[in-house]
Amino acid sequence: MNRKRALVTLLVTVAIAWGSIGAMLLAGWAPKLGLDLQGGFSVVLVGPEGTDADTLETAAQIMRRRIADLGAVQEPEISVQGERAIIVQLPGVEDRERALEAVGTTGEMSFRPVLNLVQASPALTEPDGDHPDNLDPVTGLSDPDDVDSEIAYLPDEDGLFVYIVGPAFLTGADLEGGRAAFQPTGGPGGAGGWVVVPEFTDDGGEKFRSATGELAGYPVGSPQRQLAIVVDGVVGSAPAVAADVNPAEGLDPNQVVITIGASDEPQAEAEDLASILNYGALPTTFERERVESVSATLGSDSLRAGLIAGLIGLLLVAVYMIIYYRILGVIAVLGLTVFGSILVGALILLGETQGTTLTLAGVTGIVVSVGITLDSYIVYFERIKEECHSGRPLRPSVDHAYPGAFGTILKGDTVTFLAAVLLWLLAIGPVKGFALTLGIATVIDVIVSYYYTRPSTWIVAHSPLGEDGWFSIRGAMGKGTKRDTRPEPVEVAS
Amino acid sequence: MSVFTRMYRGETRFDFVAISRKTLIVSAALVAVSLLLLLVRPLNLSIDFTGGVIVTVQNEADADITEVRSALAGIGQAGARVQLTGEGYILIQTESLDSNAQDLLVLTAAEVAGTDVNEVTLDAVGPTFGAEVTHAAIQALVVFLFIVALFITWRFEWKMALTALAALFHDLAITAGLFAAVGFSVTPATVIALLTILGYSLYDTVVVFDKVTENVDLMHDRYTYTDIVNTSMNQVLMRSINTSLTSLLPVGSLLFVGSLAFGAETLKEFALALFIGIAIGTYSSIFVAAPLLALWKEREEEWILAGKRAQRRRGGAVPVPVAAEVEPVAAAPVVPPPVSQTQGGAAARAPRKRKKRR
Numbered sequence: 001m002n003r004k005r006a007l008v009t010l011l012v013t014v015a016i017a018w019g020s021i022g023a024m025l026l027a028g029w030a031p032k033l034g035l036d037l038q039g040g041f042s043v044v045l046v047g048p049e050g051t052d053a054d055t056l057e058t059a060a061q062i063m064r065r066r067i068a069d070l071g072a073v074q075e076p077e078i079s080v081q082g083e084r085a086i087i088v089q090l091p092g093v094e095d096r097e098r099a100l101e102a103v104g105t106t107g108e109m110s111f112r113p114v115l116n117l118v119q120a121s122p123a124l125t126e127p128d129g130d131h132p133d134n135l136d137p138v139t140g141l142s143d144p145d146d147v148d149s150e151i152a153y154l155p156d157e158d159g160l161f162v163y164i165v166g167p168a169f170l171t172g173a174d175l176e177g178g179r180a181a182f183q184p185t186g187g188p189g190g191a192g193g194w195v196v197v198p199e200f201t202d203d204g205g206e207k208f209r210s211a212t213g214e215l216a217g218y219p220v221g222s223p224q225r226q227l228a229i230v231v232d233g234v235v236g237s238a239p240a241v242a243a244d245v246n247p248a249e250g251l252d253p254n255q256v257v258i259t260i261g262a263s264d265e266p267q268a269e270a271e272d273l274a275s276i277l278n279y280g281a282l283p284t285t286f287e288r289e290r291v292e293s294v295s296a297t298l299g300s301d302s303l304r305a306g307l308i309a310g311l312i313g314l315l316l317v318a319v320y321m322i323i324y325y326r327i328l329g330v331i332a333v334l335g336l337t338v339f340g341s342i343l344v345g346a347l348i349l350l351g352e353t354q355g356t357t358l359t360l361a362g363v364t365g366i367v368v369s370v371g372i373t374l375d376s377y378i379v380y381f382e383r384i385k386e387e388c389h390s391g392r393p394l395r396p397s398v399d400h401a402y403p404g405a406f407g408t409i410l411k412g413d414t415v416t417f418l419a420a421v422l423l424w425l426l427a428i429g430p431v432k433g434f435a436l437t438l439g440i441a442t443v444i445d446v447i448v449s450y451y452y453t454r455p456s457t458w459i460v461a462h463s464p465l466g467e468d469g470w471f472s473i474r475g476a477m478g479k480g481t482k483r484d485t486r487p488e489p490v491e492v493a494s
Numbered sequence: 495m496s497v498f499t500r501m502y503r504g505e506t507r508f509d510f511v512a513i514s515r516k517t518l519i520v521s522a523a524l525v526a527v528s529l530l531l532l533l534v535r536p537l538n539l540s541i542d543f544t545g546g547v548i549v550t551v552q553n554e555a556d557a558d559i560t561e562v563r564s565a566l567a568g569i570g571q572a573g574a575r576v577q578l579t580g581e582g583y584i585l586i587q588t589e590s591l592d593s594n595a596q597d598l599l600v601l602t603a604a605e606v607a608g609t610d611v612n613e614v615t616l617d618a619v620g621p622t623f624g625a626e627v628t629h630a631a632i633q634a635l636v637v638f639l640f641i642v643a644l645f646i647t648w649r650f651e652w653k654m655a656l657t658a659l660a661a662l663f664h665d666l667a668i669t670a671g672l673f674a675a676v677g678f679s680v681t682p683a684t685v686i687a688l689l690t691i692l693g694y695s696l697y698d699t700v701v702v703f704d705k706v707t708e709n710v711d712l713m714h715d716r717y718t719y720t721d722i723v724n725t726s727m728n729q730v731l732m733r734s735i736n737t738s739l740t741s742l743l744p745v746g747s748l749l750f751v752g753s754l755a756f757g758a759e760t761l762k763e764f765a766l767a768l769f770i771g772i773a774i775g776t777y778s779s780i781f782v783a784a785p786l787l788a789l790w791k792e793r794e795e796e797w798i799l800a801g802k803r804a805q806r807r808r809g810g811a812v813p814v815p816v817a818a819e820v821e822p823v824a825a826a827p828v829v830p831p832p833v834s835q836t837q838g839g840a841a842a843r844a845p846r847k848r849k850k851r852r
Contacts, residue, residue: 056620080620082617294577320739382729422637422638
């Protein structure tokens with residue numbers, strides 16, 4: 001390392017760290033705080049009378065997965081309340097629309113045979129005697145819709161067509177979910193295309209097989225070959241059974257794919273349908289009873305107490321480090337601000353793009369990572385001391401100590417990083433928030449150590465602060481190490 | 495020269511492995527007591543795990559959170575979770591209560607909200623950190639321990655992996671035992687604290703083992719494994735002390751402020767778990783993981799031979815960098831005991847490597 005390279009590395013690192021956080025703060029960005037620290041929006045979902053406890057529990061689980069998958073809101077708190085309600089608290093959500101969007105479609109999903117397809121028209125507003133009682137006289141649609149009714153009039157998503165459908169073959173409970181995938185071949189005209197792969201329960205698979213067998217008996221091109229996927233009384237999609245399906249056998253539920261037809265955005269459409277299958281799989285219909293903002297659970301008093309405590313703690317640490325390591329301690333404390341800037345910057349970015357919120361758990365991750373990053377300095381500084389005490393001059397000691405120290409830091413950070421990644425992948429809820437902060441912090445620690453600590457220590461070692469005075473690096477080494485300038489050390493017995 | 499001066503210079507010659515024979519007994523006893531305590535007096539799980547009751551009341555009196563909290567503290571519900579909603583409701587969640595306590599809660603809620611008792615609704619509420627979440631967390635933990643063991647085996651060796659896990663178990667058991675003893679409630683935050691301890695303890699142990707591995711390369715032909723472990727721990731001693739101090743200072747101030755500040759119940763429990771865990775984590779990497787490793791490795795043939803060589807040499811003038819404060823042995827026996835764990839403690843007085851300089 002030479003002076004120019006060390007200086008450039010150091011300046012670039014510090015400029016990036018401090019510059020980016022400054023820019024973000026100027027732009028008015030701040031980390032999004034979690035439910036415990038800032039509150040959010042609460043949605044209470046109520047199931048029908050007599051919903052049993054297991055169904056509620058399943059619904060809460062599906063809801064938890066759904067919100068996690070959507071990724072826009074992190075660490076929601078979801079619990080079953082009373083006899084038939086689910087309370088969903090969403091951190092970092094500031095308005096009603098976002099809250100409802102995150103909770104998503106809560107209605108019941110069903111697969112129903114299409115009897116006929118008509119244009120939405122006022123003609124339907126005068127239903128004749130054949131129509132069922134629940135037909136709304138104004139819209140000409142079934143309201144309320146019952147999945148078991150013999151005939152129902154349901155609109156498509158755009159309200160352009162009305163599907164006349166029969167009683168449901170399958171409901172959400174028969175489905176495990178679905179996923180969007182790209183099929184390289186076999187699409188329209190043999191080209192590749194986006195498809196949706198539904199996943200059925202064992203029971204649901206059998207129902208699906210017999211249903212598709214029945215539909216395959218109708219002539220190709222007839223609307224009666226279509227299977228309407230209905231969510232909340234709206235037909236989300238109505239794929240037709242392919243021409244080559246044998247009516248006697250139906251479709252193999254394990255090999256079925258739903259092909260997306262001509263569309264401007266086939267991928268988006270496939271993903272939409274997959275999410276309908278995933279999230280429509282709620283076991284019963286829920287109504288949104290209350291949607292309202294809620295305050296933080298921890299309260300501003302404890303938040304303030306925590307912040308004060310954190311600042312006092314950091315101050316004590318800074319004082320200790322500087323007294324013990326002198327100028328090296330100053331390097332560590334300044335390094336902490338570099339580290340902190342990058343970490344907070346990363347959290348702000350994640351909050352803006354991923355909806356990641358900072359909870360008490362995440363704050364712990366930060367506190368712990370402060371310990372870890374300070375340890376990286378201590379490991380390095382102690383190694384420099386060791387080298388000096390073994391008789392090596394100061395500047396070579398500083399250079400020579402780094403590779404070993406970096407090796408130790410890398411191994412320690414790898415273990416912590418592994419922990420964080422696994423926790424993030426496998427855990428849910430607050431554990432995820434903690435893992436995220438901790439994982440990011442270990443990566444930043446390695447970067448800061450290499451691009452900040454090494455050049456800054458090198459520069460100080462090659463400046464007057466290396467050798468001269470009690471505050472220098474030499475001063476921090478304690479007595480009993482020899483100066484570079486002395487040709488022969490003077491030996492004094494103790 | 496005082497012991498602190500020597501520590502500062504990294505010139506201590508503590509015989510950690512010899513000391514640890516006593517501390518290992520203490521540690522084992524503490525772990526046993528903790529496990530017993532956990533059996534006799536299960537952990538006090540918070541509403542996040544067990545569910546409880548939720549009270550909803552229209553906030554006629556426009557009370558703020560602090561007022562509600564202090565009213566609740568008056569009836570022994572300081573740990574309740576209080577939220578205000580945008581539509582002017584107060585939500586209070588507590589653990590499941592008997593009917594008397596429930597009535598009292600409803601009464602207090604009505605009073606603080608300035609409404610009639612009949613306006614208060616009380617409902618059972620399920621856990622937010624339910625079985626599914628707990629299950630996922632445990633699963634993550636098991637996979638994590640397995641992968642970490644593999645990683646340590648790959649970078650170091652499998653005996654280090656097992657001793658590191660033993661130290662980890664020691665830390666978690668004692669921390670959990672303390673929670674059971676004090677009766678603090680276990681919240682998701684304290685679970686996080688436990689996970690933190692886990693990472694911290696492992697990190698500390700990895701640093702010590704890294705030094706041991708490095709010293710094995712440098713010293714293996716002249717010293718016993720115990721000597722090497724002792725040397726390594728003396729070398730990392732100041733690092734361990736400084737690192738735990740710098741980690742404990744912020745947590746300690748969190749604990750201190752959390753205990754003083756009103757309504758910071760969560761902070762207090764959380765900081766306590768962290769504080770104890772970090773302290774024990776540092777302790778165990780020095781007094782549990784490394785000594786166990788030394789005791790174990792000394793049984794390997796290679797190290798038994800190394801022990802014999804070192805002992806033979808001690809008849810001569812080869813210095814050993816350990817055991818300054820231990821009585822010297824007159825002469826090396828021709829056949830040393832097969833387990834050379836006693837040798838570190840009974841080695842010849844070690845002359846300093848270099849003369850002290852001022």
